[in-house]
Amino acid sequence: MANVMLEVNELSTKYITRFQEDVYAVDKVSIKVEEGKSLGIAGESGCGKSTLALSLMGYYFPPLHYMGGDIIINGNKISGLDPDHVRKTVLGKEIAYIPQAAMNALNPTRKIIHFIEDVILEHEMYVTKKDIYERAKKLFETLGLPPEVLQKYPVELSGGMKQRTVIAISVLLLPKVLIADEPSSALDVTSQKMVIKMMKHLMDAGFISSMIFITHELPLLYNVVDDIMVMYAGQIVEKGSSHEMVFDPIHPYSKGLMGSIIVPEEGLRDVKLTAIPGVPPNLKKPPSGCRFAERCKYVRPECRVTSVPLREAGDGRVYRCIIPETELRENYAREEQKK
Amino acid sequence: MTLEKKLYLSAKGVSKVFGFGNQKTVAVDNVDLDLYEGEVVSIVGESGSGKTTLSKILLGLINQTEGDIYFQGVKRDISSHAKKREYWKNIQAIFQDPFSSYNTFNKIDTVLLDCINMRGGKYFPREKKIELMKEACSFVNLKFEELTNKYPFELSGGQMQRLMIARIFLLKPKILLADEPTSMIDACSRATILDELMHLRKEIGMTIIFITHDIGLAYYVSDKVCIMEKGRFVETGTADSVILTPHHAYTKRLINDVPKIHEEWDLTTV
Numbered sequence A: 001m002a003n004v005m006l007e008v009n010e011l012s013t014k015y016i017t018r019f020q021e022d023v024y025a026v027d028k029v030s031i032k033v034e035e036g037k038s039l040g041i042a043g044e045s046g047c048g049k050s051t052l053a054l055s056l057m058g059y060y061f062p063p064l065h066y067m068g069g070d071i072i073i074n075g076n077k078i079s080g081l082d083p084d085h086v087r088k089t090v091l092g093k094e095i096a097y098i099p100q101a102a103m104n105a106l107n108p109t110r111k112i113i114h115f116i117e118d119v120i121l122e123h124e125m126y127v128t129k130k131d132i133y134e135r136a137k138k139l140f141e142t143l144g145l146p147p148e149v150l151q152k153y154p155v156e157l158s159g160g161m162k163q164r165t166v167i168a169i170s171v172l173l174l175p176k177v178l179i180a181d182e183p184s185s186a187l188d189v190t191s192q193k194m195v196i197k198m199m200k201h202l203m204d205a206g207f208i209s210s211m212i213f214i215t216h217e218l219p220l221l222y223n224v225v226d227d228i229m230v231m232y233a234g235q236i237v238e239k240g241s242s243h244e245m246v247f248d249p250i251h252p253y254s255k256g257l258m259g260s261i262i263v264p265e266e267g268l269r270d271v272k273l274t275a276i277p278g279v280p281p282n283l284k285k286p287p288s289g290c291r292f293a294e295r296c297k298y299v300r301p302e303c304r305v306t307s308v309p310l311r312e313a314g315d316g317r318v319y320r321c322i323i324p325e326t327e328l329r330e331n332y333a334r335e336e337q338k339k
Numbered sequence B: 001m002t003l004e005k006k007l008y009l010s011a012k013g014v015s016k017v018f019g020f021g022n023q024k025t026v027a028v029d030n031v032d033l034d035l036y037e038g039e040v041v042s043i044v045g046e047s048g049s050g051k052t053t054l055s056k057i058l059l060g061l062i063n064q065t066e067g068d069i070y071f072q073g074v075k076r077d078i079s080s081h082a083k084k085r086e087y088w089k090n091i092q093a094i095f096q097d098p099f100s101s102y103n104t105f106n107k108i109d110t111v112l113l114d115c116i117n118m119r120g121g122k123y124f125p126r127e128k129k130i131e132l133m134k135e136a137c138s139f140v141n142l143k144f145e146e147l148t149n150k151y152p153f154e155l156s157g158g159q160m161q162r163l164m165i166a167r168i169f170l171l172k173p174k175i176l177l178a179d180e181p182t183s184m185i186d187a188c189s190r191a192t193i194l195d196e197l198m199h200l201r202k203e204i205g206m207t208i209i210f211i212t213h214d215i216g217l218a219y220y221v222s223d224k225v226c227i228m229e230k231g232r233f234v235e236t237g238t239a240d241s242v243i244l245t246p247h248h249a250y251t252k253r254l255i256n257d258v259p260k261i262h263e264e265w266d267l268t269t270v
Helices: A049-056 A083-089 A112-123 A129-142 A147-151 A159-170 A189-204 A218-224 A242-247 A252-258 A325-338 B051-059 B081-088 B108-118 B126-139 B157-171 B187-204 B215-221 B239-244 B249-257
Strands: A004-016 A022-034 A038-042 A064-073 A095-098 A177-181 A210-214 A227-232 A235-241 B007-018 B025-036 B040-044 B066-071 B091-094 B175-179 B207-212 B224-229 B232-238
Touching: A004 A049, A004 A210, A022 A038, A022 A049, A022 A064, A022 A210, A022 A235, A038 A049, A038 A218, A049 A064, A049 A095, A049 A177, A049 A210, A095 A159, A112 A129, A112 A147, A112 A159, A129 A147, A159 A189, A177 A189, A189 A210, A189 A218, A189 B249, A218 A242, A227 A242, A227 A252, A235 A242, A235 A252, A242 A252, B007 B051, B025 B051, B025 B066, B025 B207, B025 B232, B040 B051, B040 B215, B051 B091, B051 B175, B051 B207, B081 B091, B091 B157, B108 B126, B108 B157, B126 B157, B157 B187, B175 B187, B187 B207, B187 B215, B207 B215, B215 B239, B224 B239, B224 B249, B232 B239, B232 B249
Parallel strands: A038 A210, A038 A227, A095 A177, A177 A210, B040 B207, B040 B224, B091 B175, B175 B207
Antiparallel strands: A004 A022, A004 A064, A227 A235, B007 B025, B007 B066, B224 B232
16 A cells, blocks of 8 residues: 555634624545655635635634644644644645736735745755755756746746746745645646646655645646545545546435536537535534535435435445435436436 | 628727837737627637737726727717716626635625616616516526625625626626626536527627637537737637637647546656
8 A cells, every 4th residue: 555645633623703793614634645746626616625725734823713623744643733843844845835816926026036046045944045046947848848047037937937936936845735725727728737737846856745725627637637625615525546536426415516617528508517506604603514514406305314424435435415315326327418 | 681780889990008118019910800790709819819908908997009999880989978878787707816806895795786777777676676686696596695795705706706796687688798707606506607698698688799719619519710929819609619620820829738537648848
């Protein structure tokens, strides 16, 4: 069995709003990512994908608060440590994070090389600026970015180039796990492809050992990652290999998500996109039963009573539904026939 | 079928040049566009191909360097602010970035109330206004109770964009210019939004100009697709003919760059 790079056990975090209300954004999430594998997280907006990514870093700042659970990276537990300690020893070295609007994170008044100097000087003492420049140049060349970028200001770069620069900066200290939160949304298709190619290259060339990729673009996720995890209202609702998840989802929510895929392939115009009606529940007061019950087509009275545990479906596949797998599949088959 | 469709908006030889001398950039280069009633036309291109500049010209936010724009057969006159306001009653837009589309100091109720006022509902009783706002919110899958008394920054990007479409629902313009409206919305609500937009289009006969870089989306929604490269239309035609049997090399490359699920995605071509 391959070395487990990232292991998360029942991690729970919450937001405390300015009115002192608790919002339970991540609820007992367990993840295991092996070395050399990538995990994709899919889900609607507001279902806790980005909060999970923030929580995974072990660096909590208000309004986000840690509630419980363990985060273990390559055998080292990083949850529950002092935030300042986490910032200096864990972030960047063990785990790196690319935020959603990464390209806006660059200060317009500073050159790219200054950001790199900042990152390296914070973690390593006694490095000369010349050494840093040589190191950065080498890294940029390996990643296929022109080294002239280093002497430019962010405004001189295109969106795709800025995004790739930010990714390159995030892997400077060779982190073990890279968390990419929508790295390619807001980019056009060609830049998106370049960003994805670079991230794949990072994995192959050994800059990072594992990757967590968050996006709602399912065709992209399908092409990039090995496993897909679907989140809903702060919980995992289904997990499986990317091929199984796209072509054969079990949970009604995943089924709905997969029905909204748009790709320029023949026959798309005849397919009616399935939209899931309604909105995700308010996580200030999460429902006591199944969180998807309000929007589910196959809802039963017992769904609303007790919370639903994750069920095994073979081959490491799990799903969170009261209705057994076979019965759900029968329902889907019946609907297909009706069409 | 001999039923003739009404020509709503047409652009004849429109060009836009920024700067001069060495700095000269031709953003839009001699573009012809005809838009008929009830049609959905997609303009597809990479970033930097001039899509947004063209949309701004059509909206009347910037002036074209050359060429004319005809609205309902008459040459468009937006020389004064009052005339512009009159023009904007017929054409409305949804922009790419919902975060910068709202006035940060106004609450969401104000945003929706402004739309009601603009459509002549200024002296409606309070209950009627609230009812209209509720209707608009439920149209885009939002709960009005959760939105009221909030500021735009308290919403997520998807919610903001949906609120933008709620505005369009209240304003009921003749032409809607959607500039990458779903690039910041997740895939699940994107389906809802597209369905609702198409429903709205049927209901009030709205014409939609869809500006996008997502070629799959363009294929799904539109009747006509225009592929734009460096300010020019390189390929124009019905959605099926352009997307399924592309002729121009640029179109082929664009389609090749989109991740697909039934075919292998070739990463080596970039």
